[in-house]
Amino acid sequence: MSDTLSQTEGRPRRGSGRGGGGRRRRGGERSMVPEAEFTSYYGRPIVKASPWEADIPAYLFAGGLAAGSSLLAAGADLTGRPGLRRVGRLGALGALSFSMAALVHDLGRPSRFVNMLRVAKLTSPMSVGTWILSAYGPFAGAAAAAELVALLPPDARRGPLRLLELAGRPAGLVAAVFAPPVASYTAVLLSDTATPSWHEAYRELPFVFVGSAAAAASGLALVGAPTSETGPARRLAVGGALMELAMERRMEQSMGVTAEPLHAGRAGRLMRAARGLTLVGAAGAALSGRSRVLSALSGAALMAGSACIRFGVFEAGQASARDPKYTVVAQRQRMEREGPARHRPEDPDA
Structure with a gap:
């Protein structure tokens, strides 16, 4: 009898879990089930990492540089700064060309980009982004072409070339x-995926990318550009850098565990380099x-910092997809913050 009691006392109680003792529920009641830990089959990722490679962060950076340059060029045109306008317009066309080349290289065939224009789907960031680029590109190209025409001798600027030069400002x-x-739709494109570190950054990432684009274009x-005309660029550089750094800080605070990568x-x-280069450049x-x-x-420091933050965000997302921790724990944190999703019964009269 005593042997039986000793064996019973030495046996761990049901629900003790790891570390002794189960969780206590509200009101002091002890849960008989130990708290579950995140896991996956054989430690394999739950979310499949994106097949994207270095072409995509290069596309993100160059697209932002093009957008910021067009905005700066328009301001320079309206305020009588021809040197700054020329750098902005030509820089926008060059960056856009590089961005599209990187995108097409990732897609494999140019026809795949054209095929995305067959439909317009407002709920798809990829579809919306394709149409935005398709609308932006011709006008950015026309503005840059007008700058090239302006470099020709006056006698050569006749007929269609003269019309193209006059179309520079409207374009x-x-x-x-x-x-x-x-500048911002690429952030929506990333955060609309299931990749944990991209998805959890959906609130602030567009602002980070817009600030980064402004800093890069500046x-x-x-x-x-001639230093006598770069006053607006210097002010935009400081403003863009402050916006990028502030929103990047806020983004990390709101991401929870998915900010670890x-x-x-x-x-x-890359992220540390981005912060340092952006601060020094500003x-x-x-x-x-x-x-x-x-x-x-x-x-140069501002452009390098902008490139680093795009590559850093990209690499962090890929790392978060490879570790199941950032999928499971992030879901739990979201449930604790927002509460469990409740099923809404369908209206039988509907």
Whole structure:
């Protein structure tokens, strides 16, 4: 009898779980079921990582650079800064061409991009983005072509070339209207996926990308435009950098556990480099005045920082998809914050 009692006392009680003792429910009642831990089959990822490669973050960066350059060029055109306008328009066309080349390379065939124009689906960020790019591109190209025509001798600017030159301002203004959507829709495209670190950043990521685009475009202007005309670019550089850094900080605070990949590995190194380069570039832009060397160095730092943040966000998303922790724990945090989803019964009379 005593042996039986000793064996019973030495046996762990049901529901004790790990670390002794189950969870206590509200009111002091002890739960008989230990708290579950996140897991997956053989430690394999729950969410499949995106098949995208380096072409996509390059596309994100170049698209933002193009959009910011068009916006800056339109302002320069309206305020009588021809040098700044020329750099903005030509920079927008060059960045857009590079962006489209990276996108088509990722798609594999140009026809796949054209096929996306067969439908317009407002609930699809990819479809909306395709139409935004298709509307923005021709006007940005026409504005850049007008700048090239203006470089020709006056006798050569006749007929159609003269009309193209006159169309430069209207085309540039229309391109500037499409610039903010071009700069921000890629953030919506990323956050609309199931990739944990991209999806949880959906609130702030568009603002991060817009600020980054403004900083990058200002950096290009500081490198290429006459220093006597770069006053608006310097101010936009500071404003864009502050917006990027502030919203990136807020984004990390709102992401919960899915912000961890932004601080680890290659993504962490890229994000730290982005913050450092952006701060240095913004400070240099504010203090450069008419110094050609300081303006160029500040502009290069701003563009490099913008590229780093796009690649950093991309790498963090890929890392979060490979680790099941960021899928399961993020879902739990969302349930604790918003409550479990409730099934709404269908109306039988509907």
